[in-house]
Amino acid sequence: MQITVTVNGVTYTHDVEPRLLLVHYLRDVLNLTGTHIGCDTSQCGACTVLLNGKAVKSCTLFAVQADGAEITTIEGLARDGQLHPVQEGFWEKHGLQCGYCTPGMIMTAVDFLQRNPNPTEEEIRHAIEGNLCRCTGYQNIVRAIQYAAEKMRSGS
Amino acid sequence: MYPSTFTYYRAGSVQEALKLLVENPDAKLLAGGHSLIPAMKLRLASPSALIDISRVPELAGIRDAGDRIVIGATTRYDDIQRSELVRQVLPILPEAIDVIGDLQVRNMGTIGGSLAHADPAADLPAVVLALGAELKAVGPDGERTIPADQFFVDLFTTALQPNEILTEISFPKPPARTGMSYQKFANPASGYAVVGAAAVVTLGEDGKVAAVRVGVTGAGPYAVRRQNVEQALVGQEPTAAAIEAASQLASEGMTFNSDIFASDEYRAHLTRVFVKRALTRAVERARG
Amino acid sequence: MAVTKLFGAAIKRREDPRLITGRGNFTDHIRLPGTLVMAIKRSPHAHARIVRIDTSKARAMRGVVAVYTGQDLVDKLAPVPCAWLIPDSDLKLTPYRAVAVDKVRYVGDAVAVVVAEDRYVAQDAVEAIDVEYEVLPAVVDQEKAMEPGAPQLYDEIPNNLAFHWKLHVGDFDAVWNEAEVRLSRRLINHRLIPTAMEPRGALAAYNPGSGELTIWCTSQNPHVHRLLLSAVTGLPETRIRVIATDVGGGFGSKIPMYAGEMIAAAISRDLGRPIKWIETRQENYVATIHGRDHIQYVDIAARRDGTITGVRVRAYANMGAYLSTAAPGVPTWLFGLMLQGAYAIPVIHCDVYGVLTNTTPTDAYRGAGRPEATYLLERMIDILARELGMDPAEIRRKNFIPKDRFPYTTPTGLQYDSGDYEATLNRALELVDYANLRRQQAELRQQGRYIGIGFSTYVEVCGLAPSQAAGAMGFQGGLWESATVRVHPTGKVTVFTGSNPHGQGEETTFAQLVADELGVPFEDVEIIHGDTEMVPFGMGTYGSRSTAVGGAALVAACRKVKEKAQRIAAHLLEVSPEDLAFENGRFFVKGAPDRGMTFQEVALQAYLAWKLPRDIEPGLEATHFWDPVNNTFPFGCHICVVEVDPETGKVDFLKYVAVDDVGNVINPMIVDGQVHGGIAQGLAQAVYEYAAYDANGQLLSASLMDYAIPKASMLPSFTVDRTVTPTPVNPMGVKGAGETGTIASTPAVVNAVIDALAPFGIEHIDMPLTPERIWRAVRERSS
Structure with a gap:
């Protein structure tokens, strides 16, 4: 087809x-x-x-x-050579180790932050339940998403 | 994994979908696909044809129909969750949807798909039972309405005929002093309900239980209403003791599933506990 | 040019830009023209004789290029060898064919292979193969497998006993007879599935013209895989190139040699076309190694004051259906040698029975042997504390090896390099506010709420070494690591390391080391790994060895380079090398800082070679094979705080504090990440993960729908801190951080749950502490 x-x-x-x-x-x-x-x-x-x-x-x-x-x-996701704030957050906050789950994790976070620009840690952990990471224990992924949220809110 | 081959049809209308169903008796309807496609990938399902109804305009959407709210069968979870109308009137729906699958699943999955698939561990069956919803189906012989109480028949089996299409789910608007809650004990791997309990409680002006409906999913082969619990509560002051006593009946007369995570005995226990928790929360909310 | 010291700096990872933009080089991303796809038909039975295989329908399908059975591959692939031949243990080898010829021994054993034009057709063809089996009785439990009359996996291995390994130090019977307190318990350390997010896979490309085989595969140790591929295919190592640049997690599961990769190699050679094989998650769960699976009988002898005087263990290790590549060493050496843990226990008596069963083979999974030893000790010391009415922190303190006794020779013959165990305990107690927490616990119990505090004071061994010890342990390889440091004429540096990081971040930390050593900018250092054609040789990344051993090799190679550069600089500056100082990437004459040359200027001169004396070769490059004198021994204290809902048995995590000592830290951000991930996996063993088989050998937890690796919402945030006790074993003083979290956390979590349940009189529940198990234990005691 x-x-x-x-x-x-x-x-x-x-x-x-x-x-x-x-x-x-x-x-x-x-x-x-x-x-x-x-x-x-x-x-x-x-x-x-x-x-x-x-x-x-x-x-x-x-x-x-x-x-x-x-x-x-x-x-x-990156536009004109500029990383998306979520990508940047993952880099800044060591939100990845082997990097295999990372693309999916980032895409979920992008959708999530569109609907909840100022999430709590608990909301972030709930939002990424459909993305499994075996390396990080998620702690730095949460931080990465918090970083992105803050950056996106401040509009820079 | 890799599904078997099939023929793909995209229906533009309910009538076209019905015609395709008649022509392809082995076909499956495809809406969000989030129950069907995983089964096809593992080749647990290998239908010869799929009829995609996700683009049929009249099947999707949420509307206020006076004393009822009507949700089209292919309305996605995410759209229901975002609906201000649903949040106001049927808050148990977003509460339950929030614990279905995950964000991505909620973006694709549809209310009708879940109900028609009738997975024993799906969340919404308990909720439509507790809300006293009606499900509308269209077949070659026309339209009919199936009360939620009669819809879930067995494991993955509903009252729908093979040539029928579930078109919409209609919910009565609850009266004043109604509280509702869905409480779930999720399987840590799949996220499905080991036990999920939905309770909708309406209090009279005297503070006693005027009406109550309880639905349970996950525990047995299909979602069931717990009338024994309801009867024990109606007319009662909904004290902690009364709720506790009524909830003890929740596991009576049921068949329970058993798997590596939860035995039938444990599920029976969880059924009592989660019915209690759902009732407790619903009563709190009914009191406002 | 100013160069700041990078050792200790939380530098962002240089791996990340490609990984966050979807430009990684994972095996399944590699595309070669003319590639065919391979899929494996696997046994649905745990134990069966193959009667007949009908491949005719599959062969006739459009898009199917070839179908192979085990028989078709007999002369193309030699049996798979085992590489850890533990001595003095009556080891029975189980050489096996990549594709079974006569008999299958576990669900997932390969029985036939399809090669097709695409993935979907390959799967269609796999389904179309008809195999007739004569199903045999199966055995999955290691204790049952040793019983008389149990199904026999191999005619030549009686009672399914692959080995019996012993380590007896001191007279345990005497200690036991004299003991004031004696405890005997049976503990289960259940089976786990590693679940690296990237499944295994390979793209094998044999060039019939040149006779070269290039294979991209998911490997933690490409050179070891090259060696083993050479052994099974008969191709010389010099004709095989193994490439594993980006690997999506391993946790031990990508160390062994498996069927899929070698079949792809053999078929590529047979057909002269590139062959890609990527396993599905379902295949990964049955045909990639599992971990743990110990049943332990433990006797602890102690005095009334809490001093442990001896430990005796009889352990039954479930090896699965075949002895995987490193498997025999895991439940023996890596377990038995660590049975004293962080404590001055003088007498250790250990017997390990390695038992074959109709299950997926087990091998090294993150921690490998050490979690089994640590769990045993940390659980037993809590039971002892309860028995004696002692505080779990104090009984540990009482038994610690004191800090003035390092280096400390254990009764098992290890030499603990350095340590201050009490310091980590004290710091952790401070971080959880222990006294307050106990008060809070008592108050909450009055309200019918049950919180528990669990300890784990662990020590672990990493940077496995030296090679001489490897030889004594029967490990069929050295335990050194190699590094080549190549300085280019521009002064830029390429490093070739035998380590093969797959998430651990050594492309960053190794560059930090080199930049510091050579005084060059961090950006000027390139780290190459995971390609046997470029790296001289490498033992790979596992056992938390990359930084302690691979990093040490790198530093040693840098020092060789610097020494030569200094000789060149001295010659050009017309002074003797001793007269030169080196700072911030510049050689200069001591006392005359204006007379000098930058490292880059020296590099250029090394390549121009116009002015080099005859006794200095042109070029600037060095290789070092570092064989450490000893292992390293990280240690620490983890404290977990949970609340248990006795009504449902559900465990909630309130707090988790980890104070680790991994020696010096090159990049604290990366070490924290390793600790977080390690804790997540160990915690998950305690409460979530469980590989369950039914009695017929069917894996019941055969997908992520049933096997619960933790989601973000199932884990707490961890409070991570460190003490620093450098090791004298390597020039950087680093120990290793990849496995500490996994080793430490499992008993900390279990101890916390059991502590929470103390008011119910519950002393032990076997893992995993699922809600139902906890609910049952509570109900039993309450009724």
């Missing part, structure tokens, strides 16, 4: 098998390998991307469902 999607501002049209998962479309067709796969059961969130601005697990979506959508992947 033919689909047209806009990914990180570029519009693509491809003929895809209906069973092709969005994550494999991004990785294997568009070669956008920043979106990772860490499980088969929609638990780990490593594959999280923004679909029309909302965080979704691209392993739990067929590419055909995204037909007509605007998608942002981790590769499209």
Whole structure:
């Protein structure tokens, strides 16, 4: 089936098998390998991307469902060489170790901060329940998101 | 993991979806896909066709229908959670939705998808039972309304016929002095309810329980209403002791699931505890 | 040019820019033209004979290129060897085929392999393979496996006993007979699944023209994998290149040699095409190693004043169906040698039975042996304190090896390098406000609320060494590490390290070390790792060894470079090398600071070589193989505070304080991160994670839907602090920080929960302390 999607501002049209998962479309067709796969059961969130601005697990979506959508992947988050405040927060606060969960974690945080610009620690921990990290114990991820929230609020 | 092949249809209207269902008896409806796609990835489900109803305009949305609130079947959790109307009138819905899956799942998952899938550990079945919702289905022979009490029939089984589509869920607006709460004991791995209890309590002007409905999910093969608990409370002063005594009945006559995380015996205990907690909170809220 | 000292600075990681922008180099990101995808058909039975495999349907599918059974690969892959041959233990080896030929021994054992044009078709073909099995009775419990009449995994290994390892120091019977207090308990240290977020995988590309095999794979130790790949494929090491640049976590699970990687190599060679194999999480759960799984019988002899006089342990270690690469060393040396912990216990008596069962093989998982020893001791010392009515902090203090006894030779023969155990305990007590906390606990109990305070005062061994000891322990490798420091004509530096960090941040900390040593800007230092073609040789990253051993190699190589640079500078400045000083990246004549040369100027001269004397070679580069004289022994005190809801059995974390001493710290931000992550994994063992099998050998916790690795909302914030007791073992005085948290936290959490439940008369519950287990214990005591 033919689909047209806009990914990180570029519009693509491809003929895809209906069973092709969005994550494999991004990785294997568009070669956008920043979106990772860490499980088969929609638990780990490593594959999280923004679909029309909302965080979704691209392993739990067929590419055909995204037909007509605007998608942002981790590769499209930085603008004009400027890191997104969430990316910056992860770097500043040591919010990653092996980096495998990081793209998905960042995309979830981006969606979350759109809806809750001034979250408590508890709210942050709840918001990232769909993203598993095995390295950090989450403490510095929480700090990274707090850093980003503050930076985004101050509008710089 | 990698699903098997299937034919993909995108329906533009309910009528088109119904026609496709008749033509493809083995087909599954696809809304948010957050119950179906994980099963397909593990090849626990391999339907020959999927009918995508997520773009059917009349199936999504929340509307105020006078004494009822009506939510379209393909309305996503996130949209329900953000609805000011729902927050005001049916606060138990956002309370329960907040503990469904995770942020990403709530962005994609739909209320109708969850109810029609009837996972024994899903949260919303308990809530629609406690709210006394009605579920509207459309089939080749037309439309019918199924009370929530009659909707959940067995494990992954509802009152829907294979050729029917769940179109909307209609909730009565609760009267004054009504409090509601959903209390959940989540499986730490899956996030699903080991036991979830929903309680909706209306107090009379005398402070006694005028009406109460209790729904329980996670505990057994399908979500159930706990009328025995309700009957024990109606007309009573909702004291801690009265709630405790009524909650003790919550596990009576039920069949309980058992898995590596929680045995049937423990689930029975949790059912009593979480019914108590949901009732306690609902009464607090009813008192305002 | 001013260079500040970077040792000790919380510098942001240089790994991060690629990882936060989606530009990492993980194995599945590598794309080669003409790549075929491989998928493995795995046994659904824990124990069965393969009667017949019908691959015809799979072969006939469109897009399927080849199908292999075990028989098809017999002459293409030699059996997988074990690399830790523990001596004097009657070790029975279990050489096994990457793809089973006659018999499968655990759920997940490979039985056939499909090669196809894409991932989806490969999976279709796997499903289309029809295998007929004769199912045999299975055994999953190590004690049952040793019983007469138990199912036998191997005809030639009676009672499924792979080894019996002994370490008997002193006369335990005498100590036991004289003891004023005797405690005997059975403890279970249950099975865990490492769950690195990146599953394993490989892209193998054999070039039939040149005879070279390049394999990208998820490896903690690429050179070791090259050696083992050479052994199984028969290709010389010189024709194999292993690359593992970005690896998405390992925790020990990416040390061993596995079937998937070597099958990909053999098939690439067979078909002359690149072969990619990426495991699913389901496969990861059954076919990547598990950890722990000990049943321990413990006897503790003590005096009434709390002094422990002896420990006797009989442990049954579940090895799974085959002996994985390093497996025999884990429950033996890495466990038994540490049985005195932080305490001056004179008599240690240890017997370990390594038992084969129809389960996924076990091997080193974060901590590897040391968590099992630490849990045992820390749990028993709490039980002893309860028995004697002593405060858990005070009984530990009483038994500590005093700080004036370092270096301290343990009865098990280790030499603890340095330590001040009491200082970490004192600091932790201060941070939790202990006296107040106990008061609060008593008050809350009156209100029917149950909070508990749990201790763990641990010591662990890391930077495993030296190679001579490795030899004595039967480890089939050295325990040194290598580093090459190459200074370019511009004075920029490339470092090639044999360590292979996969989250630990050594691209940053190693650059900090080099910048300090050579006085060059941090930005001028490039760290290369994870490529056997570039790095001379490496033992890899595990056992918290990278900084203590790999870092020491690096510093030693830098010092060689600097020594040569100094000779060159002296020659050019027409003084003798001793007359030169080196500061801020510049050599200058002592007493005449104006006469000097920068390090970069020296580097250029080293390459121009116009003015070098005949006895100095051109170029500026050095390699060092560092073989430490000893291990290092980090230690510390963790205190966990929980509240238990007796109605549901749920545990809430109120506070967690960790005071660790990992010696000197190069980058405190990174060390804190290691500690956080370590605590998370150890805490999770205590209350969340549990690899459960049914009696037929089916893994019940076979996905993230059932196996609870902690989510953010399931963990508290940790309060992390340190004391600093440098080690004399390496020039930087660093010990290692990768595993302290995991080793320390498990008993701290369990002790806290048990302390909370003390009013119910509960003295012990076996892990994991799930709500149901706690609820049952409370109910039993309440009724």
